[in-house]
Amino acid sequence: MYRRALTALQRFTLRLDVAINRVYPTDLNPLYYTGGLTNLFLFILVLSGIFIFFYYVPSLFEGHASIVYLTEQVPYGGLIRGIHRYSADAFIIAALLHLLRNWFTDRYLFSRDSPWISGMFMLLLGGFIGATGYILVWDDRALAILGSFDDLLRSIPLVGRAFADLLVGGEGLGEATLPRILLLHVGPASALYVLLWWHYVRLRHPKIWPPATWVLVSLGVVTLLAAVIPAVSGTPAAPGTSPSAIALDVFFLLPFWLAGFLPPLVVVLSLAGLFAVGFVIPYVNRESDAAMGVRHAGVAQVIDGNCTGCELCYYDCPYNAIVMVPSPYPGLSRAAASRKLLAVVVDSRCVECGICIGACPFEALELPGVLESEITRRAVEAVSIAGPVRA
């Protein structure tokens, strides 16, 4: 069931690629750069966030006014606020596309679980940062979100109360609340960059930026949106009043919308369940080893005697799975006799792609499942048996 659904989704993803590649050159297909786009929007968020940070006053009485001042009095303040708002939405959209694409196209298998797991943490933090960002505005919507968030946390047995107090900064609203929320907005945003290090650590040349065209288009789209549909605050938050109808941002505020008609504990549990499933995905074996065929060819092995320490495999491995160590003894072949370095494959990073084999001119690497001798034998056999065929 899961397998068939994923196969269908993979088919759909690749069909979509073919359609997009008809419009754009393949090097510009935006779906090939979902990760880079996410990173780009994060960068826009950080820059615009620093600008907003200079004007924001985290206080119950001045918080709302400071944002209104930024929007209406500061040159380009409203525009930058809008850019911050819309690139946050774009960030989540790009991150979700990145997740779905890599899931549907099998890019989480073998040792590629570490980008997947770190990505799950980043998604969780991203949603949290978005929610706290909406609270910082301190209008009637902010108050409703904070109240809902408080309810959600308090519904967790045993520790819920402590969490809620951590979020609000003590028992109930107070002067500590907005500084606390600001910390919870900026702190996790910085933590995203630590997690990004984990996300990239096994990648040799991560594609962290989209092509220049898409950088400009993305910047243009968020700027245009910010100019055409400005981000505005509601009425100032007045604790004790119940807000009227509030437009909820589906990308960040879905849990709070659900909390409107579901018991808080159910919402918390379903969120937790969703993320638990997310953490399990890379460990569910979609296909049997046999069905994986040559794809599951085993971790690359260095043929010690042939390795000359030339570092070609080290430079080409896309997963940093090859490290060069000082050679403890000379190699056996003539080219390897005076080597200074020896290539070593880090098993836990190898995704069994065999790119190091193509990189090695000295026949010093092999995939156990697909031996070089087997490939060359079949190639020569194909040529010699075929003969000149009459079509």
Place this chain on the structure above:
Amino acid sequence: MTTAGATPQGTWAPRVVGLVCDWAVATNTIADGDGRLRRHPSVVLIRVPCSGFIRPSWLEDTLKAGADGVFVVGCPYGDCLNREGNYLMRERMDQLQRRLQRRKVDPARLAMLAHGLHDETAFMADVGTFLDRLRQLGPAAAPRPAAPARTAASPPSGGPAAAPAVPAEDGGA
């Protein structure tokens, strides 16, 4: 050298080996179990884990063993499952083609294709184009005697006796 369009053999089918990335185009509907294309039985496909897995010397050896052409199929550029395999292979292929040109082998006998999992139609069209190109080039030259020992049982029967080596200087810059 044969003139463009008309080969002496008419229906001569070039012997071609294709190395296909297992994540790229699916061939179970277009090829037999042993990898022979149904529509072009002189083309044999060998599946590999990634196009970057292919060592360029294998392609050279296959040509030396008597193949009229060799091609590699990777995923669409930008969408390699292993991130960079097809770009790396394209670079290695360019280097190999320059090397072959110096050895008087026409680089047009090598091709790098890129097709996704469900692009069988586009893939077959590209194979057809490649075969047409090979028909224009004519059969590969008979292996030169000075070359190291090889395993081909017999020299290609269609080898043009008048032109011992295919001139490569016009094969592209």
